[in-house]
Amino acid sequence: MVWSAKADSPVSLLDSNFVLDKDGNAYLKSAAGSVLWTANASSKGASMRLLDSGNLVVLGRDNTSTSPLCSSFSNPTNTLVSGQVFVVGMALKNMAYRLEIKSRDMMMYYTGLERSQPYWSATTDIRTITGRKGDIYSVKLGLASWYFYDRSRSLVSQIFIPNDDGDAIANTNGTLTAVLGGEGSIAFSILQNGSGRSSHPKGIPLGSCDVPARCSPYSICIDGAGCQCSSALSSFSNCNPGIMSPCSSRDEFQLAQLDDGVGYTGTRFALPVATNTNITGCKDACMNNCSCVAVVFNQGNCFLFDQISSFHMRNGRFFTSFVKVPRNNRGSAQGRRRTGITIVYVIGPLAFIGVLIYVGLCIYGRKTQGQAEEYGYLETIAGAPTQFTYRELQAATNNFFDKIGKGGFGSVYLGTLPDASCIAVKKLEGVGQGEKEFRSEVTIIGGIRHRHLMAKGSLHRCIFCTKEDDAPLLDWDTRFYIALGTAKGLAYLHQDCESKIIHCDVKTENVLVDDNFTAKVSDFGLAKLMSREQSHAFVMLRGTRGYLAPEWITNRAVSKKCDVYSYGMVLLEIISGRRNFHPMEV
Known part of the structure; x- marks a missing residue:
């Protein structure tokens, strides 16, 4: 097979069929009538042809294969x-x-x-x-x-x-x-x-070992010899130290050195956090970095990693690798195995009984709680702002009728509470974070105290005026006042909050202004929370094109400097009155 319409989620042959309709559009259709896949191409008199090259094409009325409406070669x-x-x-x-x-x-x-x-x-x-x-x-x-x-x-x-x-x-x-x-x-x-x-x-x-995850995490891939566990990690189950929270106290961890010559595939395209350094300095960099779980030293270059797949045995002895392990993991592997056997025979039956009791309680709890579980987790957020049910917000916004803006992960609607207070409600759409992370962000970000309903809306409406806009041209004093207010807002997030917050998406659309042109930083949908002692963190690429700091592009650890870079781009836009990036110019 060289091509599939739905390779990621194959459909069943029993409840689907392929259709080329009279308008020339090709699509997969389920037995219930829903469209599972479409070629997004239509033309009267269209036809489908499998060429000698292996290309499956949908041809228009002219019936020429040089310019098909769509083809499998274009969507491999x-x-x-x-x-x-x-x-x-x-x-x-x-x-x-x-x-x-x-x-x-x-x-x-x-x-x-x-x-x-x-x-x-x-x-x-x-x-x-x-x-x-x-x-x-x-x-x-x-x-x-x-x-x-x-x-x-x-x-x-x-x-x-x-x-x-x-x-x-x-x-x-x-x-x-x-x-x-x-x-x-x-x-x-x-x-x-x-x-x-x-x-x-x-x-x-x-090389077969040049592929990440050829072996299980933390195991060593050896060309021609398969996978093995380093002697430094042999006492751990599946060769994995199992560190769930590397940001705990530094005293809880130590660095275990792997076998000589063990490197990591990720160093091939990663930038070192330090050059012309020594092993001691490289190890200290990992111990001082909250997110670091492994460090690789190679001829003066130091690489830190916050996630690890499998290691690779390199030829020569130029690589030296260390893995962060619990400090209390001492004693011989043999003694640990004996302790494990004792635990299995003594604690095993008790654990089995405990599991049965737990399952019974879960089943009973689901029957008694019913629909109340949908909102029950909100009660566990300590120190959170006033809580509302979905129905209360739906009534306050007249079923989400008056849309006043759109930000990361959702739209913003104007609403009125029973006490006549005006509110702005953001309805999340397509948020992929888990419940635990959602609780944490609501708790921390809820403590950022400023007015969230700003009369003049986003800053870009004030400085990027079009012919249709009747907004007045801002004078220099007002522009300076807005720039200063934005800088104060970022300084508050970086220095004065209980937990340090990197906004990660500073742009004119995420700066709101009120009637007096007081600026407030908004939209924390992409924000990264860090402890006050933490200076850098490894996170997935996030933000908006035109405002991204170099750290995002080069896959390096990010810090509050990324927000400062984005603020610099906003400052240039405030001064010039024009965007720094236009998609039509690319």
Whole structure:
């Protein structure tokens, strides 16, 4: 199989059918009548054709394959075939692995961690033959090579794909395929008419251990020898220290050194937090960083990681790796195994009885609580603001009728309480955080005391005036007053709150002004909460294009300086009266 309409969530053959309607739109339809997938292309007199190249196309009335309404080649799943062009914006996906053209290069990513981790690129592959300088914009799979082109379609480089003997592929009757497997490697093979499939011994990446998560977390991948656990972690279950909260007291942890030569795939494309340093300084950097769970030292370069997949045994002794483990994890592995056996025989039966009692109580609790559980968790938020049920907010906003704005993760509506107080209600849409994180953010952010209903709305309405707007032009004193108020708001979040808050999305749309042009920072949907002792944190990319600090782009640890950078872009917009970024200009 080289293409699937719904590779991520296959449909059942029993309750679905494929339709090409009279308007020329192709779609999958369930037995209940709902559309499961659509090609989003329609034209009178359209037809569908499977070309000799393997491309499934929907053709318009002109019936030409050079400009189809849609094609499977434009929406690949996990396979490319010879002659297929792969361009910027496309992606091959399989499980937690992804191939795409990004940062002017073709790269492979592991998405199983909180932040995607690159682990291969075309420009760094030792098989790449560079012809001329240029950025990769499109890729084409030939019979013996992968060809890389720039935006002007000039050949930049290529990767030679040899056969078993290391020679060029002589058979030109078959079709070369590149398949991204669920284990994270790309395998090449030739589909030959009437003779099945012929596989190539060398894929991408070259080494089996160059793929993240080849083994379980914290285990060591050894080329040709499989997976093993370091002696420093052998006393832990599944070789995993099991640290759930690395931000506890520093005295609770210590760094355990792994075997000589053990490195980590993530160092290949990551930027070190320090250069020209020593092992002692590198270890101190990890112990002083709340989020750090592992540190890798390589010839003066120090790399910190907040999440770990599997390690890799490197040739030579240039890598030195440490893992943060509980300080009280001492004693021989043999003694621990004996203690574990005792616990199983003595505590096991008691634990089983306890589980039965717990399950019974849960079933009983669900029957007695009923619908009240939907709002029960709100009562556990200590020190939170006044709480309202969904029905109360629905009545106050006249069923969310008067929409006054839109921010991260939802829209904002104007409402009136029974005591005639005006309120602004944000209705969350598509929030992916868990209940625990939601409670924490409501508790902390609820303590930020300022008026949330601002008469003049967002700052961008005041400074980016269009011909249709009747807003007056702001004088310099007013612009200075707004800029100063915004800076004070950020300083309050960074220094004066009980928990340090990095806003992560400072822009003119998230600065509100009242009748007196007093500025207030708003919309904390992307905010990151940190302890007062914490200076940096590793988080997923968030924010708005045009305001992103360099740390976001380079996958480095972020700090309050990211907000300061974004504030600088806002300040330039306040002064100039124009946006720093226009999508139509890209």
